[in-house]
Amino acid sequence: MASVSLDHALILAAILFAIGFAGLLARRNLIVVLACIEIMLNAAGLAFVAAGARWGRADGQVMFLFVLAMAAAEVAVGLAIAIRFRQSLHSLDVDDADEMKG
Amino acid sequence: MTALFWIAAVVAVLSTLVVVTRTNLVHALLWLVVSLFAVAVVFYTLGAPFVAALEVIVYAGAIMMLFLFAVMLLNVRADSPVKVPGWAWVGPGILVALLLAELVYGLTRTSPSLAGAEVGPGAVSAALYGPYVLGVELASMLLLAALIGARHVAARARDELEAHEAFARGAAAFTPDDATLEHEPAEPAPAPDEEWPPAQTPPASPDGAWEGDA
Numbered sequence: 001m002a003s004v005s006l007d008h009a010l011i012l013a014a015i016l017f018a019i020g021f022a023g024l025l026a027r028r029n030l031i032v033v034l035a036c037i038e039i040m041l042n043a044a045g046l047a048f049v050a051a052g053a054r055w056g057r058a059d060g061q062v063m064f065l066f067v068l069a070m071a072a073a074e075v076a077v078g079l080a081i082a083i084r085f086r087q088s089l090h091s092l093d094v095d096d097a098d099e100m101k102g
Numbered sequence: 103m104t105a106l107f108w109i110a111a112v113v114a115v116l117s118t119l120v121v122v123t124r125t126n127l128v129h130a131l132l133w134l135v136v137s138l139f140a141v142a143v144v145f146y147t148l149g150a151p152f153v154a155a156l157e158v159i160v161y162a163g164a165i166m167m168l169f170l171f172a173v174m175l176l177n178v179r180a181d182s183p184v185k186v187p188g189w190a191w192v193g194p195g196i197l198v199a200l201l202l203a204e205l206v207y208g209l210t211r212t213s214p215s216l217a218g219a220e221v222g223p224g225a226v227s228a229a230l231y232g233p234y235v236l237g238v239e240l241a242s243m244l245l246l247a248a249l250i251g252a253r254h255v256a257a258r259a260r261d262e263l264e265a266h267e268a269f270a271r272g273a274a275a276f277t278p279d280d281a282t283l284e285h286e287p288a289e290p291a292p293a294p295d296e297e298w299p300p301a302q303t304p305p306a307s308p309d310g311a312w313e314g315d316a
Contacts, residue, residue, distance in 0.1 A: 004104055004107045007210050008107070008111075011205075011210070012111045012114070012144065014202055014209065015115055015202065016115065016118055017205075018198045018202040018205070019115070019122055020118070021194075021198050021201070022122060022194045022195060022198040023123075025194030025197070026186065026190045026194045026195075027186060031127055031131075031169065031173060035121060035130065035134055038161075038165065039122075042138065042161065045153075046141060049145055049148055050148055052150070053148040053150060053221065056149075057221070058226045058228070058230075059234075060150075061150050061152060061153045061221060061226045062234050062237070064150075065156070066237055068156060068161070069241040070241075070244065071161075071165065072164065073244050073245050073247070073248030074248070075168055075169070076168065077248050077251050077252050077255070079172040079252070080252040080253075080255040080256040083175065083255075084255055084256070084258070086176050087266075092176070
């Protein structure tokens with residue numbers, strides 16, 4: 001397994017991050033936007049783990065655990081906001097929320 | 103192990119591409135589960151089996167289950183297949199292609215090979231409860247805050263939904279029959295979807311059905 005080089009793993013993380021970023025910019029569905037944020041967080045965690053594996057240390061995996069906890073917290077609040085969004089605006093299109101007082 | 107890495111990487115990229123382009127919400131989320139499984143295999147090939155297991159358990163298990171519960175709770179079938187126009191991908195595509203090119207350029211300058219040593223759960227736990235124990239405490243505080251916040255937001259939504267339904271029932275009971283149409287009602291019953299949040303005082307129904315329902 002030593003033949004997988006660090007930049008291959010980091011490029012994979014960059015590609016996944018870029019795909020999630022493109023989806024975040026292009027899609028307007030609130031649930032898909034949250035899923036794209038999950039993709040980007042997962043790619044960042046992959047970069048952490050790859051960098052930790054480069055030096056054979058556990059710190060990268062510890063950082064991934066923190067990213068995981070943050071992603072869980074983010075998605076819980078985000079989906080609660082999505083439920084509120086749907087009930088108050090009767091849609092899931094983020095472009096419908098263009099007023100401060102929804 | 104290298105072949106495993108590349109196969110999993112290709113599967114991850116392709117399934118993630120499907121996730122962001124699929125308009126059916128449930129299909130997109132199930133493809134995201136495939137992507138997370140592939141990333142878990144990548145973690146395994148990088149010598150991190152503990153994180154690979156957590157990726158499957160927490161990401162693909164708990165978080166995606168939360169997504170699917172939310173989708174089923176929201177009942178998004180009615181407005182889910184919103185077609186994404188092709189031109190919507192042009193600007194983000196160009197920007198992201200530039201970003202990715204810069205990232206790849208920056209990442210390929212040096213090419214150190216990975217150490218190859220597997221870092222098992224023991225070492226991760228020793229680091230987690232050694233120098234990073236403050237981070238664990240902060241993560242628990244963050245999760246508690248998220249739990250309370252999500253409960254607060256969703257509970258307000260449920261209360262307002264109940265008030266909305268009770269308001270709709272009161273408005274439906276207020277429809278005047280033919281005998282009362284001679285004199286106009288002083289205040290016509292508003293449509294249920296007309297105003298949100300609904301007014302605090304429901305319209306008084308002539309037969310007192312509101313009090314019975316409330």
